[in-house]
Amino acid sequence: MIEDIELETLINDIYEYYGFDFGSYSRASLKRRVNRIYQLDGFKNFYEFLSKVRYDPEYYKNMIDEITVNVTEMFRDPAFYKVVRNEILPQLAPKPFIRLWHAGCSTGEEVYSMAIMLREAGLLHKSIIYATDINSKVLETAKKGIFPLRMMKEYSENYRDSGGQEDFSSYYIANYGIAKFNEELAEKMVFSQHNLVSDNSFNEFDFILCRNVLIYFDNNLQKRVINLFDESLSILGFLALGTKETIKYSISTTKYKQLEKEKVWRKIK
Amino acid sequence: MAEDKINAKCKLVIIGGSAGSLNALMQILPELSVLNSFALVIVLHRRGTDDMTLEELIKIKTEVPVKIIEDKEPLLPGFLYVAPSNYHLLFEKNETISLDTSEKVNYSRPSIDVSFESAAEIYGDSLVGILLSGSNSDGTEGLKMIQKAGGIIIVQDPESADMPFMPNNAIVHTTPDYILNTDEILKFIISINS
Known part of the structure; x- marks a missing residue:
């Protein structure tokens, strides 16, 4: 030790x-x-x-x-993705253009999950998903959209629990132990290295996801990052954190309205 | 017993358990009402989904106020905390709780060893670690660390455990300060709560 x-x-x-x-x-x-x-x-x-x-x-x-911890999965916490599907995407749908930022995306499983959701809502064509991580190696994996085939049973269950009704296996091609996701899903993804500790805001977004990243930071850094997200979020935009993360130690919660039980906050002013 | 030695300084009682431990807890928790000087943290192996059934059940069964854990939650005396499913639970120097989704340890997340070891580092001799029923070897290494850091370690008497493997494993590989049945564990907690 x-x-x-x-x-x-x-x-x-x-x-x-x-x-x-x-x-x-x-x-x-x-x-x-x-x-x-x-x-x-x-x-x-x-x-x-x-x-x-x-x-x-x-x-x-x-x-x-x-x-750095790179544990992730597709449709991680299906209840959260159900809220994305049923409550968040319908609110974003009227926008001419939807900008998302997946901060700390790791190997990209949640980015592909989001692309599937957007596609099923008929919104993928007018969306762009920025997916960032500090770790360049995981970004390389994420770009390829190749995940272990043995995980697909669990992911397909998560997908169904999140309200998905399509045949999940239609989104990938299985081959020698790997599942390669359809390239069409990746067309609207932009991957790049970004360090939440030191880098600044780079755009304005309608939906920022940063799930199970802040838990590895101390209070001060959490504050910095939440404020970075605040600067990067449009009015009425959504911020989603991991199921046990909160903004309450970091920013005045009067600026945000929490979506009932979920760790999703809407910027109201 | 050595309660006098510890009751003044115990800041945290941490209980770990796996299969069969809920039964033991259901005999202990209903008898507790107010925790004066320490916090109680419960780390149980549980299903991997994000449900709150265990928290809800414990809330119903005890008068001790239950705090639903969020990351960086301050650990306060008088409250009961339950490790959430799918996260390891760790302790920080400023007496807040950190969560961690890294690899499972002993096939478990939360892992009892992970929380025991982290608590031992922060709380040293102000810590009591209790290991209950289970059929996995999780908890033993953590108890060693607690003892090494000066804390008190208690193992449920395997005779009184639904699943004796976990307490037995701890008894073989450590020297527990006490081996107690559920009733005696309850009495111990009450005695340090004076």
Whole structure:
């Protein structure tokens, strides 16, 4: 197990050598993630680990991929997607053009889920989905739209629980253990690297999704990111977070109206 | 028993359980009404869906106020918290709760080991860890960490557990401060709550 002071040293070194700032990440989960890789890679002591990170950029890159959490799934929390389908998309439908931002999209499963929803609502042709992540490796996966075939049973159940009525398997082609999603779904997706810690707003959006990303940040960084979303959201736009995330510690909630039980807030002024 | 030693400083009681542990909790929780100086956190293996059945059930069964956990929720004495399904539950230095969706540990999310280890780091000797019934080895490593950090560890008497595997595993691999049946666990909690 690494000590608190060692973790702080690592955070400082990563910033100094690579410019990446973990300083406002939640210490509890960051420490777990760093411990995990420290033990997996069998270092003899912390200083051996530290110099590997400092002087081996390839190792550093791998380490970042390992310590950032990239667990995701299609139609994650079907009840949420049901609300998207039945309440949010109908409100956005009259707009001539719909701009979405999926922040922290990881390998893209939720981005493809959204594209399916938009397509079924007849809105995909006039939508654009910006999908961003800090991790360039996951974005490469997301661009391809290729997911493990073994997951499709669960995803197809999620899809149905979210109110989907089509044949889910019509959205992909199965081949050698992989499911390749129809390219038509990806036509309206723009993938790019964006760091919520340091980058700014880059457009105005009608719907921002950032699900299970803020849980890895401390209160201050959560505040920064929620305010970044606030700047990037049009009036009457929607902000969706993970099922256990909230804006209430970050911004005056009088600007937002929460959609009943869901972690979705509508900007009202 | 050593209650006198701990009752003044116990800030957190954390209970972990798997199969059969709900039964044990249903014997303990209805007898508790006010927690004076510590928070009670319950980490149970539960179905992966985002439902609130467990929270609702516990709310009905106890007078202790139940807080529905959101990320970065402050952990306050007097309240009962239930680890949400599909998230690991962690503790921060500023006494808030963090959630984490990383890989399952011991086939479980929430994992008892993950929460016990994190609580041990933050609460040290102001912590009591209790492991209940279950048929999985989760919890044992976490109990070790709690003990190492100076906390008290209690394991449900396997004889009184619906599923003795989990408490047995803990008894074999750790040296619990107490091995208690549900009635005695209740008495212990009441005794440190004076």
